[in-house]
Amino acid sequence: MLYWKLCNLVYLDIGRNNLIGTLPEFLEGTESFLSRRPLPSLQELVLSNNHLVGKLPEWLGQLENLVRLELSNNSLYGHIPESLGLLQNVSHLWLRTNELNGTLPESLGQLSKLLFLDVSSNHLAVVSFSSNLFHGSIPIPNGSIELLDLSKNKFSGNIPNNISGSLLFLSISDNHISGEIPASIGNNPNLEVLDLSNNSLTGIIPLSIANCSFLKLLDLSKNNLSGNIPASLGQLSMLQTLHLSHNKFSGELPSSFQNLSSLETLDLGSNRLSGRIPPWIGYGFGSLRILSLRSNAFFGELPAVLSSISSLQVLDLADNQLNGSIPASFGDFKAMRVNKTVGLGVSELVQKPYTWTYSREHSNLKELSSLDLSNNRFSGAIPESLKSLSFLGYLNLSHNDLSGKIPYKDHMTTFEASSYGGNQSLCGAPLAVKCPGDEDDDDDPDNGLVIPKDNTNGDSFIHKWFYLSTGLGFAAGILVPYLVMATIKSWGDAYYTFVDVAVERILFIWLKYRTILQRNRGRH
Known part of the structure; x- marks a missing residue:
């Protein structure tokens, strides 16, 4: 059975493909093994950048040895299941750019080893949190988390007044956040990226941001x-x-x-x-x-x-x-x-x-x-x-x-x-x-013919005759041969016969050359 062949699988990366449908069913096991843990050894699961649809299944929480879960850039929808709070070893959780809605489950506050959490570009909102990871009306971490990206969602409310920790990256941009920027944001001395843009924040820039010397x-x-x-x-x-x-x-x-x-x-x-x-x-x-x-x-x-x-x-x-x-x-x-x-x-x-x-x-x-x-x-x-x-x-x-x-x-x-x-x-x-x-070109009496202006004595007259003679010469070169051949029929017949023979000869040479090329290609 496929389940037995994969039960010792540690790393699975099939991201950046053209997978369609729901999450692969083999990850869930078969009905006869419902009492067993699906893929108990799996530590990294990468299915990002595909065309997966459907809801996140509850059985993801049974992958208890999972360290990294990447499901970004798909078309997954619905709520984030509470069962993800059972992933006690997970450090990287990427769910960005999907169609997820609802709130962030409080069970995520139990993930003590979580370092990176990215749920950006979804339809998530939040009311309140009281767990040890989140507090206040906006889910800001208290702990060892280093990257938190909540951007491009529907979060509202205020930024908590007691943000502190080991954040390197914090983005809550493109939401409905209001209130002032808390001074406690400066209690993240290792912060390198702070993006609070495109919200409804008021007040002043807190002086404490200067404490983030690595920004x-x-x-x-x-x-x-x-x-x-x-x-x-x-x-x-x-x-x-x-x-x-x-x-x-x-x-x-x-x-x-x-x-x-x-x-x-x-x-x-x-x-x-x-x-x-x-x-x-x-x-x-x-x-x-x-x-x-x-x-x-x-x-x-x-x-x-x-x-x-x-x-x-x-x-x-x-x-x-x-x-x-x-x-x-x-x-x-x-x-x-x-x-x-x-x-x-x-x-x-x-x-x-x-x-x-x-x-x-x-x-x-x-x-x-x-x-x-x-x-x-x-x-x-x-x-x-x-x-x-x-x-x-x-x-x-x-x-x-x-x-x-x-x-x-x-x-x-x-x-x-x-x-x-x-x-x-x-x-x-x-x-x-x-x-x-x-010079006003619109008043030129020569019907649009632009004649260079030159103030040298007699040059203007010479230039006009130059352009006029050029035009007459061109017309003569076309009309004279035509009139001659039209008048003397034998000359016209000889001329057109010569042209026909020349064209046929050129065409014959080109066809012969193309045939030789095709034969040479066939031999190779």
Whole structure:
């Protein structure tokens, strides 16, 4: 029987296939062995990335020696069974990206060896927990758990006020979480990733987050947080990705941010920040790839030293109150010193296919790829030096007070009129507004024939006769042979006979060559 052949099985990995149906029935045994434990020696079961459907069976709890259970990226639905609380040896439990609903069973609080719990991208909700693993209205661990991912579910309520433990990774993003961020979150000194984005959190950023000295990614974007950005965040010297956009933060940029030398992504857009953009941003950020300060209240001139950021790929300063001219040095953004992934690749931490907004931009770009300075008060001419940014894929200088002729040369010709619109004093291609002194092609009396303008004495007359003679020569070359052969029938017959013979000969040679090729292929 198959059961007897598999009863000593320790490791089973059939993930990343095209399995369909419910969980394999052989794992459950046969009816005559209901009193026995199915696969009693099994320690790792990997069925992720398939097309499995149905509910999670209760018999999973009988795999008492199971250490790792991976069922992610399937179409499993229904509640998570209470029997999973019987897996006393399990350390890795992956159930992400399914159709699971209901609540997390309290029995999971009995899993004292659980290190990784990922139930993200489901339809789970929670009311309350009182076990030794979970507490409060949101299931936050008390114990040795290192990774907890509850993102993209329907969890609501507050984050507990007494979070502490050995967390390395915590994500509750894309839920319905409300209330304030508890100060106790800083009681996880080894925390490397904290993602609370896209919720309804209020209040300020607790100063205690600075205690998480190993933090590499902090994402608090898309909430209702307010107050000043605490200067204590400047103590996070290992921080690579910082997302605080779409909140209500006010005040100026903390000067302590100068200490964030490992920063690769700084996204502070869509807040109420004000003041001048400090020149120190142009120094000490050898790895900064993305800088977004858009939709704030920054004013004053742009520091020319921004072009000294050696690895910058995206610069977004749109929708502010910046003025002055665009520095000519903006055409001199230095090439990247190394090519690597933007921001923290979370897969390096837990081997998971996470995708962070602005944080994993796989590319081998060597220069600035996106520049958005729209909706400000910039004046003066567009620097000629911008045409040298050969890797620039997106440019938006619209709705400013720029003036003069657009340097529509080289790479600048790849951008449409919308990139320059809303500047009343700009002229030249690709805009319809012509600059003073430009030739008006619409008034050309030669019916669309463009004749190069030349002020040299007599040259204009010569150029016109050149184009006219070229056209007449082309017509003569076509019409004269035709008229001759039509008039002298014998010449026409000889000409067309020659053409027919030549075409037949060429066709014969081609067919012969193809036959030889086919024979040679048949021999091999």
